[in-house]
Amino acid sequence: MQTANVNRLTPYLFLAPAVIVLAVALLYPIGYMIWASFLNWNPSQRIGEAEFVGLRNYMFLLQDGAFRESFFVTIRFAVIVVVLEMCLGVGLAFLLDRKLRGMTVLRTIFILPMMIAPIVVGLMWRYMYHPSVGIFNRTLKSLGLDPVPWLSNGDWAFASIVIADIWQWTPFIFILSLAALQSLPSSAMEAARIDGATGWRLIWHIKLPLMMPVLIVTALLRMIDAFKVLEVILVMTNGGPGLSTEILALRISRTASEFRELGTAAAMSNLLLLLLMLLTLAMFAYTKITEARAARLRARAEKDS
Amino acid sequence: MSANAQAKGPNPAFYALLVALIVMSAGPIVLMLATSLKLNVEIMSDTSSLIFMPTMQNYETALCDMLWYEPEHVRYCDPTFGRALVNSLIVATVSTILTLVIGCMAAYSLVRFRFMGRDVVSLTTLMTRMVPPAVLLVPVFGIWTFQYGIDGTRMGIILIYVAMNLPFVIWILQSFIVQVPIQLEEAARMDGAGPFQTFFLVVLPLIKPGLAAAAIFTFRVAWNEFLLGNALADRNSRTVPVTIVNSLTEYDIDWGVIMATGMLLAVPPIIFTFVASRQIITGMTAGAVKG
Missing domain, CATH: 1.10.3720.10 (MetI-like)
Known part of the structure; x- marks a missing residue:
């Protein structure tokens, strides 16, 4: 009898530490934040002393031009980097899908930008974009061309953070899509080859559709991460000039620490969280659907044979 | 390009692409390393290149509170x-x-x-x-x-x-x-x-x-x-x-x-x-x- 009890408790014993930590340091804070978004709260007060203001923080955000601007900057940034990085990463994966001797070196070097601290990535790019000592303007100058206001003009600054993100994250797409490409079922490739599909048609009609599930999950993962980017931009531009590169995450941290409006910052955090939650759910639903479809196909194939 | 061509020896164009990608990816990091080994005079001077006398002075300044000696060039040591x-x-x-x-x-x-x-x-x-x-x-x-x-x-x-x-x-x-x-x-x-x-x-x-x-x-x-x-x-x-x-x-x-x-x-x-x-x-x- 006692052993049965122990057995029933075992999974909970294994799980308990994780559940406690997640509850204390992740779920509780999230609930706390939802509550805080209905308060007029500044950092010198205890939360109990803050005044309850209902939906006022959310109403304020709806009318706030700066918030709207930073919301669109965030969306624009995420969409542009994901599209460009997917094109580049998948394209490179197709180009380099062969057994070259230097591939291991390339893959190792390619991971570096993702492993290094975002703070440091920001520093490197800020240095390279520097108006006088930066390598880009120096090169332009030595070619006799005009310098570019990389980080001091709004549009250029936006382009600059996009370029830095492409440098840092295209390898992620490349590595994942190369893995997907190389794990395509050889039987399908063989069949396509027998049917005479080559070159572009093989890629476009056979390989890409087969890779689609992985590519979509990759794009969604990257999209979620793109909404989280903060430190690289903080170091490079700190959101400026003006609001041109002020993504939501930066706006939240500024609202909390500079403007000392924790309630508004919490409301913003909630909206960002909601957005990311939807993306995660989309990814989750998509994987479930493709898994179910694959299972159905497999079942049919078995019945046929 | 057929499957046979793929299996054949490496193509110089692909190696060029490979090298270009490695250089682009590692370039900024190498540049950071090079800059960290330069004196500010050299960083500011117009003749920036990879040819310079490496110095450990910047690292000494950064790590000044952990060193067992006091580097001469450090005027103020930030102990953080x-x-x-x-x-x-x-x-x-x-x-x-x-x-x-x-x-x-x-x-x-x-x-x-x-x-x-x-x-x-x-x-x-x-x-x-x-x-x-x-x-x-x-x-x-x-x-x-x-x-x-x-x-x-x-x-x-x-x-x-x-x-x-x-x-x-x-x-x-x-x-x-x-x-x-x-x-x-x-x-x-x-x-x-x-x-x-x-x-x-x-x-x-x-x-x-x-x-x-x-x-x-x-x-x-x-x-x-x-x-x-x-x-x-x-x-x-x-x-x-x-x-x-x-x-x-x-x-x-x-x-x-x-x-x-x-x-x-x-x-x-x-x-x-x-x-x-x-x-x-x-x-x-x-x-x-x-x-």
């Missing part, structure tokens, strides 16, 4: 970096160990047992994976300061890093534990091993690659994180990213010293990359390919 380095090491190491221990047990429980509440836990870890640090900023600051009273301590920073990394670690280790043949665990149980013995002595050794990947990812996040560390740390518990950002000014940046500190922060991740690139790629691909 050495302490920050120690803080970073402690915070990253302790939070990595805790996350791994707690995470692998949870992952095992989710994979191998059917019990009430399993789906809830599983879904929660999945959904909390995407919570960005910026979202946690306000509540964590409030709770750590006013309720737990652990703001400004390393313990407080460690707690939030463990919580942030747990969902990812649980989820990635699940995909490794699934692959462990269940017969091995049954055999161990026949021999009289309890569930904890089975787990620690039979399962854990078999998922070492997964643990390595999870450890690298966790350490990287804890070592590199800035935002929450900045909100929670006081002067004594600051980590390296926090000191670096706080030393940045709008103008007159001492690029040599800043690049040296950046290099020092980048060294551990660079070492991991060269030692364990295979595990890192496994960890990354497990994410998308296995859903």
Whole structure:
């Protein structure tokens, strides 16, 4: 009898530490934040002393031009980097899908930008974009061309953070899509080859559709991460000039620490969280659907044979 | 291009592309390294190139409070970096160990047992994976300061890093534990091993690659994180990213010293990359390919 009890408790014993930590340091804070978004709260007060203001923080955000601007900057940034990085990463994966001797070196070097601290990535790019000592303007100058206001003009600054993100994250797409490409079922490739599909048609009609599930999950993962980017931009531009590169995450941290409006910052955090939650759910639903479809196909194939 | 052509010898164009990509990817890092070894006179001068006399002066300035001698060129020694380095090491190491221990047990429980509440836990870890640090900023600051009273301590920073990394670690280790043949665990149980013995002595050794990947990812996040560390740390518990950002000014940046500190922060991740690139790629691909 006692052993049965122990057995029933075992999974909970294994799980308990994780559940406690997640509850204390992740779920509780999230609930706390939802509550805080209905308060007029500044950092010198205890939360109990803050005044309850209902939906006022959310109403304020709806009318706030700066918030709207930073919301669109965030969306624009995420969409542009994901599209460009997917094109580049998948394209490179197709180009380099062969057994070259230097591939291991390339893959190792390619991971570096993702492993290094975002703070440091920001520093490197800020240095390279520097108006006088930066390598880009120096090169332009030595070619006799005009310098570019990389980080001091709004549009250029936006382009600059996009370029830095492409440098840092295209390898992620490349590595994942190369893995997907190389794990395509050889039987399908063989069949396509027998049917005479080559070159572009093989890629476009056979390989890409087969890779689609992985590519979509990759794009969604990257999209979620793109909404989280903060430190690289903080170091490079700190959101400026003006609001041109002020993504939501930066706006939240500024609202909390500079403007000392924790309630508004919490409301913003909630909206960002909601957005990311939807993306995660989309990814989750998509994987479930493709898994179910694959299972159905497999079942049919078995019945046929 | 037919399949035969692919199998034939390497094409120079592909090698050119390969080399170009390697140069583009590593270029900024090499530039940072080069700058960290230059004097400011050389950084500012117009003849910038890779040919210069390397100097350790910037590193001496950055690490001045940890040196056993006093470098002549350091006029004012800022005693924060050495302490920050120690803080970073402690915070990253302790939070990595805790996350791994707690995470692998949870992952095992989710994979191998059917019990009430399993789906809830599983879904929660999945959904909390995407919570960005910026979202946690306000509540964590409030709770750590006013309720737990652990703001400004390393313990407080460690707690939030463990919580942030747990969902990812649980989820990635699940995909490794699934692959462990269940017969091995049954055999161990026949021999009289309890569930904890089975787990620690039979399962854990078999998922070492997964643990390595999870450890690298966790350490990287804890070592590199800035935002929450900045909100929670006081002067004594600051980590390296926090000191670096706080030393940045709008103008007159001492690029040599800043690049040296950046290099020092980048060294551990660079070492991991060269030692364990295979595990890192496994960890990354497990994410998308296995859903």
